Amino acid sequence: ASLVTVLFHLGEMATATQSLDEDTFRTLGAELGYDVQIVSPEDEERELLAGFDIDLDAELEAEDDDDLAPRPPVVTVMGHVDHGKTKLLDAIRSTDVVADEAGGITQAIGAYQVRTVHEGEDRAITFIDTPGHEAFTAMRARGAQVTDIAILVVAADDGVMPQTIEALNHAQAAGVPIVVAVNKIDKEGANPDKVMQQLTEYNLVAEQYGGDTMFVQISALKRQGIDDLLEAVLLTADAALDLRANPDKDARGVAIEAHLDKGRGPVATVLVQSGTLRVGDAIVAGNGFGRVRAMLDEHGKPVEEATPSRPVLVLGLTAVPGAGDTFLVAPDDRTARQIAERRESAARAASLAKRRKRISLEDLNEALAAGKVETLNLILKGDGSGSVEALEDALLGIEVSDDVELRIIHRGVGAITQNDVNLATVDNAVIIGFNVRPAERVAELAEREGIDMRYYSVIYQAIDDVEQALRGLLKPEF
Numbered sequence: 001a002s003l004v005t006v007l008f009h010l011g012e013m014a015t016a017t018q019s020l021d022e023d024t025f026r027t028l029g030a031e032l033g034y035d036v037q038i039v040s041p042e043d044e045e046r047e048l049l050a051g052f053d054i055d056l057d058a059e060l061e062a063e064d065d066d067d068l069a070p071r072p073p074v075v076t077v078m079g080h081v082d083h084g085k086t087k088l089l090d091a092i093r094s095t096d097v098v099a100d101e102a103g104g105i106t107q108a109i110g111a112y113q114v115r116t117v118h119e120g121e122d123r124a125i126t127f128i129d130t131p132g133h134e135a136f137t138a139m140r141a142r143g144a145q146v147t148d149i150a151i152l153v154v155a156a157d158d159g160v161m162p163q164t165i166e167a168l169n170h171a172q173a174a175g176v177p178i179v180v181a182v183n184k185i186d187k188e189g190a191n192p193d194k195v196m197q198q199l200t201e202y203n204l205v206a207e208q209y210g211g212d213t214m215f216v217q218i219s220a221l222k223r224q225g226i227d228d229l230l231e232a233v234l235l236t237a238d239a240a241l242d243l244r245a246n247p248d249k250d251a252r253g254v255a256i257e258a259h260l261d262k263g264r265g266p267v268a269t270v271l272v273q274s275g276t277l278r279v280g281d282a283i284v285a286g287n288g289f290g291r292v293r294a295m296l297d298e299h300g301k302p303v304e305e306a307t308p309s310r311p312v313l314v315l316g317l318t319a320v321p322g323a324g325d326t327f328l329v330a331p332d333d334r335t336a337r338q339i340a341e342r343r344e345s346a347a348r349a350a351s352l353a354k355r356r357k358r359i360s361l362e363d364l365n366e367a368l369a370a371g372k373v374e375t376l377n378l379i380l381k382g383d384g385s386g387s388v389e390a391l392e393d394a395l396l397g398i399e400v401s402d403d404v405e406l407r408i409i410h411r412g413v414g415a416i417t418q419n420d421v422n423l424a425t426v427d428n429a430v431i432i433g434f435n436v437r438p439a440e441r442v443a444e445l446a447e448r449e450g451i452d453m454r455y456y457s458v459i460y461q462a463i464d465d466v467e468q469a470l471r472g473l474l475k476p477e478f
């Protein structure tokens with residue numbers, strides 16, 4: 001509360017849980033007599049890798065123009081709910097000739113690439129298969145910028161809606177050019193002109209109106225206008241962006257989606273951003289490491305190498321990375337392991353920095369009333385990074401009163417482990433397992449330590465319980 005007061009005197013209105021921008025932090029630091037250094041995830045990564053003689057800046061500087069080759073644009077589809085994002089991603093996927101050859105079966109690996117002929121040239125476009133700006137923003141928060149172009153889907157019968165504006169704000173804040181797909185033009189009452197008009201207010205001015213934003217009328221349902229849309233994406237990419245990368249070096253990129261596969265162990269879809277990833281490479285992704293045992297493309301076909309902008313499913317990691325974690329190829333297995341260990345201990349140190357006492361959901365309200373706790377710490381484990389993120393978003397969306405704070409101190413994909421229980425012990429946290437459970441040995445440890453562990457398979461039930469606990473209404477379980 002005292003920080004809020006200081007901010008208030010500086011002329012900044014803030015609440016206790018709000019995040020502040022960098023300038024405010026600096027001003028605040030100066031006011032309190034501290035030298036504030038803003039450490040971005042990129043800086044942390046840079047510093048960590050420098051310890052292993054991997055110098056990202058020197059590498060980029062040494063790069064010659066001749067080393068750079070064109071790479072396909074990476075596209076995210078955004079827009080208001082029900083405006084047709086999923087349908088559009090399906091429609092685009094079905095235009096791919098390669099998919100036809102492979103028997104039309106496309107695996108959902110979190111991203112896919114399609115080929116199209118543009119001005120007589122065979123071109124590829126990569127699509128992130130998770131629609132919406134939430135995933136986009138979650139990745140950006142981790143310092144990963146994967147999207148080059150955003151397709152903003154607006155239903156022509158509905159027009160600009162709140163999430164349309166939210167999505168375009170996120171894209172514009174990230175400096176990502178937007179192509180507008182005016183969808184559902186097959187519907188009665190479709191009014192594409194109105195959409196164009198509405199969007200001029202948000203600096204998206206159609207070429208017809210003298211602006212430089214491309215608007216394409218489509219029907220995702222009837223699969224009309226899809227080629228024009230792909231054309232518009234490539235035209236926008238060529239006009240606004242210089243998409244090139246050096247394919248002739250060790251690969252770097254971002255994990256887009258990952259989960260624990262019963263038969264294959266941790267599998268991760270990674271997007272190569274520079275260099276070329278090859279089977280046999282020693283790789284670190286998040287705090288997982290290993291040798292690339294095999295790579296599969298979006299058709300489930302094995303591939304030997306992946307060049308920039310190529311998404312591939314990677315097998316052979318020891319742990320499941322989070323969506324937005326960076327990956328890189330290390331010089332050897334040992335270095336890969338050490339980088340992963342360093343990342344893990346850095347993450348653990350960050351969590352340990354917030355020690356507290358033990359708590360269960362049932363006695364939360366009593367503890368709150370007695371002033372023994374002010375925070376409900378949660379550890380989330382789930383069967384996929386998508387579900388964990390959805391759960392986290394929903395939990396963080398719970399309205400809490402002023403005297404309690406809800407904090408998610410750790411989240412991850414896979415079974416509940418001894419490490420999770422240890423963390424819950426030191427940080428006094430409740431563990432929530434979404435479609436995952438602990439091994440017997442781990443369950444015993446949790447029991448001994450008095451850790452409250454709860455299992456759910458439906459998100460809203462988890463939300464409900466946490467909400468009830470916060471209000472002191474949760475009945476004890478017997």
Ligand code: GDP
Pocket residue numbers: 079080081082083084085086087088131183184185186187218219220221222
């Ligand atoms: P999302 O929430 O943005 O992913 O939207 P969906 O792709 O799930 O689409 C929402 C609904 O709109 C579904 O019932 C679709 O069948 C329908 N829909 C999507 N595109 C079109 C279209 O071009 N025309 C018509 N008539 N309906 C569409």
